[in-house]
Amino acid sequence: MRADEFSTYLSGRASEVDAFLSSRLGEKTLPGERVRPPRLLAAIRHGVLNGGKRFRPFLLLETAKLFDADDDGALYAAAALECVHCYSLIHDDLPAMDDDDMRRGAPTVHRAFDEASAILAGDSLLTLAFDLVTDEASGFDGETRAALANRLARAAGLGGMAGGQALDLQASTSRLDEAGVMTLQAMKTGALIRFACEAGGVIGGATDSQLDRLCIYGEKVGLAFQLADDLLDMTQSASVMGKATGKDAAQGKATLASLNGEDWARRKLDEFVSEAEDLAKSFGEAGSSLAGAARFVASRRL
């Protein structure tokens, strides 16, 4: 898949995810719910329906597709994953955390609304993720839905993404070595990207060996993703990125790129992408969109 074809395909997939999320985030209540407070709903929508590329949902949908899994069903898990990602951005942007005013070129949720709304919007999105992933409307059996929820929780929690953010907050006061940075990034950004690929395999009924390969693919993509992000933070202006840049250095935070230099980072990025491509191709022609995703990570901001 050529880069321009890939971009078009990625956008189309993002539209599917957006349509699903927008519909699910309406005023209509579902069984077990009472009313959806309008201001909180608006804050949630602001934090989710913001033109994101939906790269994590893309990985989930495409890994599920390797096994001809039902696409409409996979959308529930894909949307759930995006909810977890967006909740983490909303909370990470809070004044007590990274204190960011802008996100994807727009005011962050606590700037557009208020801190309480941002906290509750994040909480609601995290909760919604587990609603979606366990929703029987996905058509998946109970074992699959429970397994997806359980793996998502492990990837997102104390020993995964949330723990990674805690390590990141400490990183500006205690400078990390390379191993420390690797652990932090594997948790903060790697865990959800890995889950995306793992979840597609779970949905598709992958064998253990296939699941292993998908997880390694996800890890390589995660590493490439983070290196690309480090490089962008080092070299790009805030206006290009739509959010603050140069923050790692300003906060004294070590990254793999800053520890090893830009040249090393670019070489290593190519290496991770190449390894991920090979893993994707091991699934034959069906893996071409995943190979494209690996190259895409290296070529542009996400």
Added chain:
Amino acid sequence: MRADEFSTYLSGRASEVDAFLSSRLGEKTLPGERVRPPRLLAAIRHGVLNGGKRFRPFLLLETAKLFDADDDGALYAAAALECVHCYSLIHDDLPAMDDDDMRRGAPTVHRAFDEASAILAGDSLLTLAFDLVTDEASGFDGETRAALANRLARAAGLGGMAGGQALDLQASTSRLDEAGVMTLQAMKTGALIRFACEAGGVIGGATDSQLDRLCIYGEKVGLAFQLADDLLDMTQSASVMGKATGKDAAQGKATLASLNGEDWARRKLDEFVSEAEDLAKSFGEAGSSLAGAARFVASRRL
């Protein structure tokens, strides 16, 4: 069950929940996790292992017991429910929300640690809840685990507890009428208490008619719980409660007790308790601990 017998029984059940949570909140990672950052883990433990009465887990365990469900398995869901409750307290106490310094006689998590740790501790606990409730180690089949997670998410999310907290934050600026207060309380405190009773039924394989009765029992207990809380806020000192009191009036928040007066509230409280007792007794001798729970709600602080 006499009041003193009930108290002893409740304490014993709380010890089971505490032991389970303390064990699960150790340094040991589970599959899908990397490391558990010590400071975040300490913040989480501070917010959970704080001598709570574990009333919600109690309701869940006792409704499951009506159907002779496996007690060790039910403990997973009971602990999950307590995680959701504790996460909500940690976030509600934040400066941007209710701004409370004390909780159960000890500093709140953001006072004992810092705001970022409190936000992440709450996030991690909410995530852990869905890990626990979908953990195959509970021994429940996938359909049961997925159903529990889905109902918990609906009770805790935008159309449930989190939405109720959003309504509560608005309530100090726009004074609510009785219907508004009822909706707010049904969401903020009622939804999780109702879920506790519903979940026990789901675990136990209750019929639809039994599930309905359990949900109504849970709603009545929730209403009694809230009225008792309103009355305590009106009449008790902070030193007795271990947290700030008189806050509803100070913040101009309407409660059912303030709208209708103390006498009305005491009569209505008795009525809800009596209705809940009758529903509990409809399950025969096995319902005696649930009848005791309804009386307990009215008689003391929780």
